[in-house]
Amino acid sequence: MFLSFQQNMASSSPTLTIGVVGFGHLGQYLVDRLLKDGPSLGLTLGFVWNRNSDKLKGLVSPELVLDDLSSFANRQCDVIVEVCHPQIVIEYGVRFLSKSHFMVGSPSALSDADLNQNLRQASEQHGRTLYVPSGALWGGQDIQRLNDSGTLKALFIRMSKHPSCFRLKGDIPADLKEGRRVLFRGSVAELCPLAPNNVNTMAAAAVAAGMLGFTGVQGEIVSDTELQDHHVVEVEVTGSDGFSVRTVRRNPAKLGAVTGKATYQSFWSSLLICKGHGGRVYLC
Ligand SMILES: NC(=O)c1ccc[n+]([C@@H]2O[C@H](COP(=O)([O-])OP(=O)(O)OC[C@H]3O[C@@H](n4cnc5c(N)ncnc54)[C@H](O)[C@@H]3O)[C@@H](O)[C@H]2O)c1
Known part of the structure; x- marks a missing residue:
């Protein structure tokens, strides 16, 4: 058998x-x-x-x-x-x-x-x-390889969700205004204490991009009332000699859910x- x-x-x-x-x-x-x-x-x-x-x-x-x-x-x-x-x-x-x-x-x-x-x-x-x-995070291993080869120049991650999906601390406005609004843009080091439950994906990216680290990797969180059933994670990687990659991940998620189903x-x-x-x- x-x-x-x-x-x-x-x-x-x-x-x-x-x-x-x-x-x-x-x-x-x-x-x-x-x-x-x-x-x-x-x-x-x-x-x-x-x-x-x-x-x-x-x-x-x-x-x-x-x-x-x-x-x-x-x-x-x-x-x-x-x-x-x-x-x-x-x-x-x-x-x-x-x-x-x-x-x-x-x-x-x-x-x-x-x-x-x-x-x-x-x-x-x-x-x-x-x-x-x-x-x-999509492409984490690729980011890590670029990092380890010494050619990673910049990394930017934008996470867009319905406002009910954010759990924010500090002074970021947490109201449920209609439309699309950038809530915060800055280093992942600054973002983590402000939205610890929402930016774990960015933190993983900062680990993959050890050369840049938490202070070098840039992030943005966006509140968008159109995103009723999914989150969007965009990653922009810049390498040397004009190399670049941009990915857009659509992550199905229930309204109000911090974590996407996938x-x-x-x-x-x-x-x-x-x-x-x-x-x-x-x-x-
Ligand atoms: N790495 C990622 O991509 C990723 C994705 C989703 C969630 N997370 C993180 O994973 C963790 C769990 O996520 P979840 O969706 O299961 O959250 P959840 O809120 O459903 O569950 C968290 C659990 O931990 C307990 N808890 C909360 N604060 C605590 C504290 N200070 N001390 C002890 N227990 C505490 C709660 O009672 C609950 O049982 C969170 O920190 C979240 O930010 C990471």
Whole structure:
């Protein structure tokens, strides 16, 4: 009898145990996929943590619920996935990397230069990979290649959404005015604290474009009431000698949704890559 490709994959590679931190939209999606598809792909759910564990009742078996995040190391996970809030990256990122590979679902946290440096150092020191999911970024690997060849000159990303899809901080006007309005244009370093939930894609781009970094990559967020059922992500890459690429991604999304539908599948695909790539940052 022939085994399916997936069964072969599972039997030939060791099982990886995954800890999921956060049980919101993304966390629930990943937990569901891990329980349903994980076993045939060699992935096991090690734990789920949510700040309010009541939310997990009836949905996750009690033995998989981690009550106290500071005891995460007892579960001995190969990979920990944060799909929660940048604050958890600040508080636990370095600790996670001391025990496991770490996929940071809120990479806008990396706009803090000190935290960015500390996470990179922890990754190198412990030989664990800091994974940054590409999310809604198209062409991240190509940007990274251009960056690594030293010929990346500029990178600009515009994210346009219906105003109900933005979660903004600070002085950016958050009203639901009709029409199209640029809410903010500036460096990704400036944008991340203002719209941490909306610019993770830009943060992933800033990681791919390490030469430019968070202060060098430019971003723009646009509120557009015409965008009732999708977000638009535009990426403009400039290289040397007149080289340029422009992509426009149309990401179907419910009205008011921060995250486009395709981004969920993108996160799952990213997680499948997290098998250990040494002590470095890796766009996945
Ligand atoms: N990388 C990307 O492309 C991308 C795409 C979408 C979302 N994200 C990020 O991933 C994270 C999760 O997204 P989501 O759509 O599942 O969000 P969500 O709001 O549906 O869920 C977040 C969960 O984290 C909990 N939480 C919120 N703030 C917290 C805090 N300070 N401490 C502990 N727990 C907290 C909430 O209770 C909730 O259970 C967010 O930070 C979001 O910005 C990244």
